[in-house]
Amino acid sequence: MQTAGGPGTIEVAVCPPRKERSTETGVDGMKGLRFYIETFGCQMNEQDSLRAGYQLARAGCLQVDSPAEADILVVNTCSIRRKAEEKAYSLLGRFRNLKGRRPDIVVAVGGCVAQQEGESLLERLPQVDVVFGPHHVSEIDRFVERRRAGGERFAVVSQKTDSVDDLECPGISDPKGLKAFVTIMEGCDNFCSYCVVPFVRGRERSRPYHSLLEEARRLTEQGVREVTLLGQNVNAYCAPDRQGFRFPDLLAALSALPGLRRLRFTTSHPKDLSRALIECFGSLGPLCEHIHLPLQSGSDRVLAAMNRGYTRTAYLEKISALRERVPDVAVTSDMIVGFPGEEIEDFEGTLEAMRIVRFDSLYSFKFSPRPSTRAASLEETVSEVEKLRRLHELQDLQKRISLEKNRALEGKFLEVFVEGGSRDGEQWMGRTRTNKIVNFTGPAGLEGRFLQVAIREGCQNSLRGAIAERSVNPEESPTRLSE
Numbered sequence: 165m166q167t168a169g170g171p172g173t174i175e176v177a178v179c180p181p182r183k184e185r186s187t188e189t190g191v192d193g194m195k196g197l198r199f200y201i202e203t204f205g206c207q208m209n210e211q212d213s214l215r216a217g218y219q220l221a222r223a224g225c226l227q228v229d230s231p232a233e234a235d236i237l238v239v240n241t242c243s244i245r246r247k248a249e250e251k252a253y254s255l256l257g258r259f260r261n262l263k264g265r266r267p268d269i270v271v272a273v274g275g276c277v278a279q280q281e282g283e284s285l286l287e288r289l290p291q292v293d294v295v296f297g298p299h300h301v302s303e304i305d306r307f308v309e310r311r312r313a314g315g316e317r318f319a320v321v322s323q324k325t326d327s328v329d330d331l332e333c334p335g336i337s338d339p340k341g342l343k344a345f346v347t348i349m350e351g352c353d354n355f356c357s358y359c360v361v362p363f364v365r366g367r368e369r370s371r372p373y374h375s376l377l378e379e380a381r382r383l384t385e386q387g388v389r390e391v392t393l394l395g396q397n398v399n400a401y402c403a404p405d406r407q408g409f410r411f412p413d414l415l416a417a418l419s420a421l422p423g424l425r426r427l428r429f430t431t432s433h434p435k436d437l438s439r440a441l442i443e444c445f446g447s448l449g450p451l452c453e454h455i456h457l458p459l460q461s462g463s464d465r466v467l468a469a470m471n472r473g474y475t476r477t478a479y480l481e482k483i484s485a486l487r488e489r490v491p492d493v494a495v496t497s498d499m500i501v502g503f504p505g506e507e508i509e510d511f512e513g514t515l516e517a518m519r520i521v522r523f524d525s526l527y528s529f530k531f532s533p534r535p536s537t538r539a540a541s542l543e544e545t546v547s548e549v550e551k552l553r554r555l556h557e558l559q560d561l562q563k564r565i566s567l568e569k570n571r572a573l574e575g576k577f578l579e580v581f582v583e584g585g586s587r588d589g590e591q592w593m594g595r596t597r598t599n600k601i602v603n604f605t606g607p608a609g610l611e612g613r614f615l616q617v618a619i620r621e622g623c624q625n626s627l628r629g630a631i632a633e634r635s636v637n638p639e640e641s642p643t644r645l646s647e
């Protein structure tokens with residue numbers, strides 16, 4: 165599972181448009197209240213925050229950029245690593261001061277820490293009014309209303325196992341209306357020994373394919389050009405409403421939607437990367453040439469202890485098969501150092517795997533034991549100092565590889581989807597189909613355009629370029645890397 169790291173403030177764009185939504189939910193006491201949402205963790209959490217924002221906006225509330233302006237404070241937490249959890253607690257500590265000055269503020273805590281801790285959060289943090297698990301995001305407006313109406317502080321963390329109603333979504337894009345996430349499944353059956361996800365998000369549940377198609381169709385009709393499919397293990401997708409309809413079938417069905425220029429997904433499990441899925445790359449036009457495929461360790465011994473269900477060789481074979489099909493596919497990954505029992509030879513195996521695969525970028529972490537997981541009961545054999553040393557060595561190697569790979573793109577023309585620019589409209593930022601950031605200069609009004617950009621300089625984390633004369637317009641079909 166990929167984690168985005170630090171906190172993010174989520175802005176919400178809603179469909180239907182703002183003027184149509186204010187009277188829809190019947191939560192009357194909420195109109196005009198201001199809400200602030202802060203999000204920690206992965207894209208699943210970001211999407212949950214968008215859905216929470218959507219619910220509050222439908223109830224007539226207004227989103228603000230600062231906690232000091234808000235009547236409702238929502239913290240969407242992550243417990244995948246100890247550091248993310250600590251950051252959420254630190255933020256809630258600051259909210260205690262705000263609540264001390266304005267006791268009428270409602271503080272709601274959602275996400276994986278909420279699921280994990282439940283009512284104990286209420287006991288430990290008197291500033292918290294409502295604790296809600298990830299399966300209850302769509303009820304946030306009712307929860308806030310209940311508390312504001314004088315109800316007791318409460319926690320709602322039951323997990324849904326027999327329905328996916330809580331994942332239904334009307335189609336929520338980013339504030340610019342260009343990109344959107346669509347949650348296709350939630351939960352995980354893999355029980356990797358270090359991971360808390362199966363305990364906090366529950367077992368795998370897939371949404372019906374017809375509602376996914378409908379959501380994506382609505383988004384593209386409203387102008388969204390890029391959709392990212394989300395789930396803890398998207399390639400385990402299994403439509404409950406059509407026998408044998410799996411993830412590659414879903415990709416094919418979505419690729420046929422008029423107006424959809426780019427299709428992405430995250431996160432995939434290497435053991436579920438099937439031949440059929442590999443064959444989708446290069447054959448489905450909108451499917452971008454990028455895969456996030458967490459390796460976690462380059463040692464078979466450690467992979468077995470992590471219960472990952474594949475060997476290093478099997479992983480490398482899948483990367484080779486992908487690259488045979490699409491030589492310029494970008495591969496990104498997650499890596500953990502200092503797992504209990506990781507010897508220096510195991511760590512060397514990880515570095516070796518990185519040299520073989522040459523990831524485009526990497527999310528890397530020190531192991532930290534998580535409650536309920538099997539790894540939490542293992543003896544920690546790698547000191548914090550050594551974990552940090554290994555992490556730095558691994559990150560230094562990745563920085564070199566990323567820079568080399570980006571420099572190798574100098575002189576190429578890449579299709580860039582322009583996502584935003586500076587206020588004066590001269591500096592622009594977009595992404596390639598391989599998900600690399602490209603900065604370039606250009607005239608006003610480029611947002612939402614697909615352009616051909618000549619890459620002038622490859623930097624460690626991004627590319628610099630110049631608009632090519634043969635830029636494409638939005639109606640042209642997707643283009644691939646070209647000389």
Ligand code: SF4
Pocket residue numbers: 165352353354355356359360361362396397433
């Ligand atoms: S595949 Fe493993 S790491 Fe990913 S969410 Fe499932 S249990 Fe966690």
